[in-house]
Amino acid sequence: MMKSKLTRQELSWILYDVANSAFTMLVSTTIPILFRSLAEANGVDSAHATGMWGLVTSAAMLILAVLAPILGAFADYRNMRKRLFVVSLIVGIIGLLGLCVTQNWMAYMLLFVVARLGYSACNVFYDSMLTDVTTDERMDRISSHGYAWGYIGSCIPFVAGILLIFTLPFGLDTLKATQLSFFITGIWWVLLSIPLLKNVKQLHYLEKRENIVSHAFKRIGETLRKIKQNKRLLYFIIAYFCYIDGVYTIISMATTYGGEVGIGQTDMILALLLTQFVAFPCAILSGVLAGKVGSLKLIKFYIVVYAFACILGYRMSQAWEFWLLAVVVGMAQGGIQSLSRAYFGKMIPKEESTEYFGFFDIFGKFADFFGPLIISFCAFAFGSSRSGVLALIILFIIGFVLLNKIPKDSEV
DSSP, rough: OOOOOOEEEEEHHHHHHHHHHHHHHHHHTTTHHHHHHHHHHOOOOHHHHHHHHHHHHHHHHHHHHHHHHHHHHHHHBHHHHHHHHHHHHHHHHHHHHHHHTOOOHHHHHHHHHHHHHOOOOOOHHHHHHHHHHSSSSHHHHHHHHHHHHHHTTTTTHHHHHHHHHHHHHHGGHHHHHHHHHHHEEEEHHHHTHHHHHHHHHOSOBBOTTTTTHHHHHHHHHHHHHHHHOOHOOOOHHHHHHHHHHHHHHHHHHHHHHHEEEEEHHHHHHHHHHHHHHHHHHHHHHHHHHHHHOOOHHHHHHHHHHHHHHHHHHHOOOSHHHHHHHHHHHHHHHHHHHHHHHHHHHHHHHHGGGHHHHHHHHHHHHHHHHHHHHHHHHHHHHSSSSSHHHHHHHHHHHHHHHHTTSSSSTTTO
């Protein structure tokens, strides 16, 4: 439990994690499953379907990696953060609605890029709002609660969609039922965004000025220099790039890889649903433990857990192994993401939080570009992406080593 009652602003911020996590569930499950179905129906073989999905995921993340610090720099000016958030939300919803109607596998890929860009851009602004809704002392727990309730809350529209797919009511076929589940998620995403739009205000900001465009780009260069000069921040953000690469790749490529090695769709969907239920208490627990043993120690522990998950994934060939992998990932997923976000949020200047989180996101999203690219390369080069899963362990090792370079007294 929190030491004191959640404020309206904190609760509204947490609710948006519940809103957007429903889309994350689709990215991990039914969106790539439907893509594989559409692609293979048009003659694309299994390994190449995996490779193409990895490439389109990488493309979306590369585009955002370029845009994130620019968007962040503009969002730090008075009243700009929420406006840019709304524009990004609209883009994401348009892309998702497109996925609800198309049956062309190539158009499906392009619309996924649009939806993913909108979703990810929203997160740049949303993450930076953490500094507006709470204090440094409460940041670990609020961030952990966001991920935790996001995991459990996202199960509601997801289960509704899965029931449609499994039962096929109203004369629906599997394709239409799956696309209807996307529509349900879109409605959920919009409705639970309303409290954040209504209650969260931009408390930390820079005053607008006449040369706002040139000033924003100048600030990007200044921020890069500040990050380079701050060794604690530099080591952390490079380490984050490495270990979050593996985390995001496992999230985005789980069902695509599982389908390649022969895991049934029902097993994959239900196992990943289990991940959400495991992640809920583990994410809450991570916020509590961070106050006792420190965020950095816990992040390093979760990195070790993920390295073990890579070994499990490399050896995986049966459904029970996918279920085991789902549980292991659930234990670490919420903690490593929420504590990384909070640790970074406590190190940066509040009035420039969106710009800094733009760089935080550029490292995270470029990692999400690099990881699927590794999987795609192995799929195309070796006819299987299994070796690519094992290769991710190298990134976890590098991240662990870099975190060890952060001074012992740098817990914030």
